[in-house]
Amino acid sequence: MYDPTAEVHPRVWADHPTLADVLPAIGTALGGLAPALPIPTARDVVLLVVDGLGDVLLEQHRESAPSLTALRAGTVRAGFPATTATSITSLMSGTACGSHGIIGYSFRTARDQTAGRERRTLNALRWTLDRSDGTSALDTYEPEAIAPHPGTIADLAARGVEITYAMPSAYRGSGFSRAAFRAVGEHVGAQTPTELRTAIIELLRTHSTAPRFVYAYTPDLDAYGHLFGPGSPQWVEALGVVDRMVADVAAELPSDAVLVVTGDHGMIQADNRIDLDTVGGALTGVEAVAGEMRVRHVYTRPGALDDVHARWTSIVGDHAHLVRREQALDEAWFGGEVTDVIAERVGDLVAVARDTTILTRSLSEPTLEVEMPGHHGAWTAAEQFVPLLVAHSTSRAT
Numbered sequence: 001m002y003d004p005t006a007e008v009h010p011r012v013w014a015d016h017p018t019l020a021d022v023l024p025a026i027g028t029a030l031g032g033l034a035p036a037l038p039i040p041t042a043r044d045v046v047l048l049v050v051d052g053l054g055d056v057l058l059e060q061h062r063e064s065a066p067s068l069t070a071l072r073a074g075t076v077r078a079g080f081p082a083t084t085a086t087s088i089t090s091l092m093s094g095t096a097c098g099s100h101g102i103i104g105y106s107f108r109t110a111r112d113q114t115a116g117r118e119r120r121t122l123n124a125l126r127w128t129l130d131r132s133d134g135t136s137a138l139d140t141y142e143p144e145a146i147a148p149h150p151g152t153i154a155d156l157a158a159r160g161v162e163i164t165y166a167m168p169s170a171y172r173g174s175g176f177s178r179a180a181f182r183a184v185g186e187h188v189g190a191q192t193p194t195e196l197r198t199a200i201i202e203l204l205r206t207h208s209t210a211p212r213f214v215y216a217y218t219p220d221l222d223a224y225g226h227l228f229g230p231g232s233p234q235w236v237e238a239l240g241v242v243d244r245m246v247a248d249v250a251a252e253l254p255s256d257a258v259l260v261v262t263g264d265h266g267m268i269q270a271d272n273r274i275d276l277d278t279v280g281g282a283l284t285g286v287e288a289v290a291g292e293m294r295v296r297h298v299y300t301r302p303g304a305l306d307d308v309h310a311r312w313t314s315i316v317g318d319h320a321h322l323v324r325r326e327q328a329l330d331e332a333w334f335g336g337e338v339t340d341v342i343a344e345r346v347g348d349l350v351a352v353a354r355d356t357t358i359l360t361r362s363l364s365e366p367t368l369e370v371e372m373p374g375h376h377g378a379w380t381a382a383e384q385f386v387p388l389l390v391a392h393s394t395s396r397a398t
Contacts (some may be wrong), residue, residue, distance in 0.1 A: 054266020096335025127175025
């Protein structure tokens with residue numbers, strides 16, 4: 001069991017597998033070879049992503065999730081930042097965000113990618129401008145240009161693997177889905193865990209002449225963690241629902257199918273808030289603040305970097321790691337390879353909150369986001385480590 005508050009720095013933990021290693025391993029298993037990760041060879045593989053399922057949280061609440069606990073085959077790092085938009089794109093592309101380009105919940109792109117228009121902040125998860133509840137960014141930022149790496153999911157399709165996506169229907173065709181899921185496939189709408197369980201079981205019962213990969217996704221655990229806090233009664237109840245769903249699917253697996261379950265990040269409960277909108281001087285010399293409350297990209301005005309760095313150092317103190325872009329890139333925070341175009345998206349300063357601190361913007365971001373207790377994105381073990389759970393015909397959940 002990891003210390004939940006221990007920091008999992010990308011440079012120190014570079015050799016530990018990440019979410020970017022999962023789909024390449026699945027591709028190897030579908031090809032009949034033994035992958036680096038503990039995933040058995042199979043004709044059909046279902047990858048179920050449980051949003052917000054951290055390994056530390058699972059261990060802390062193992063009595064509420066006996067089936068998930070019994071299937072644990074290892075852990076992987078979410079990668080940095082530990083946030084849904086980045087993690088899912090890393091999963092599908094098989095690369096870190098320095099290659100695929102979705103470097104966080106929100107960020108700015110290079111000026112030359114906006115056709116001479118004012119540089120705007122892109123919320124990658126919602127595909128909106130400036131705020132999560134802002135106007136659509138589709139006319140400003142083409143998803144396939146922002147995330148130009150088709151990646152492993154496209155490679156599977158090119159090999160003849162049949163691709164199916166089972167997730168809430170609202171996600172189909174969204175800006176983020178276009179950026180992350182770069183292979184044509186069948187879409188099955190599944191709004192609830194019950195619908196998702198039924199969809200997966202029915203897909204596996206359907207005959208196919210080609211090997212199949214099913215990507216399945218459920219958002220509920222993450223939502224309850226954000227709204228009520230990880231480990232809250234509501235969150236624990238949602239964990240139990242996921243546990244029963246996984247047990248049901250595992251019990252129905254054909255002999256030539258494998259179920260792989262993982263999360264996109266874990267979560268911490270915030271109890272120390274630094275409000276950047278009300279702390280004197282925090283925004284002086286700053287053009288924009290992006291990212292999320294555990295990881296902030298700070299874009300400074302020309303000539304203001306030194307002053308902003310000094311002020312933010314005084315403001316955040318020991319509550320956050322604060323470095324300039326060059327140091328973050330040198331230390332491979334965003335992966336070992338970062339293209340020049342994507343490097344320009346990184347803030348002039350990057351702030352990574354420590355322990356249970358969050359860097360809020362009470363006047364500039366939606367109240368619901370500012371006030372929610374559950375957060376993720378940074379380096380604590382509670383946020384970074386996600387479980388790798390594997391079920392097949394000889395290891396079904398009980």
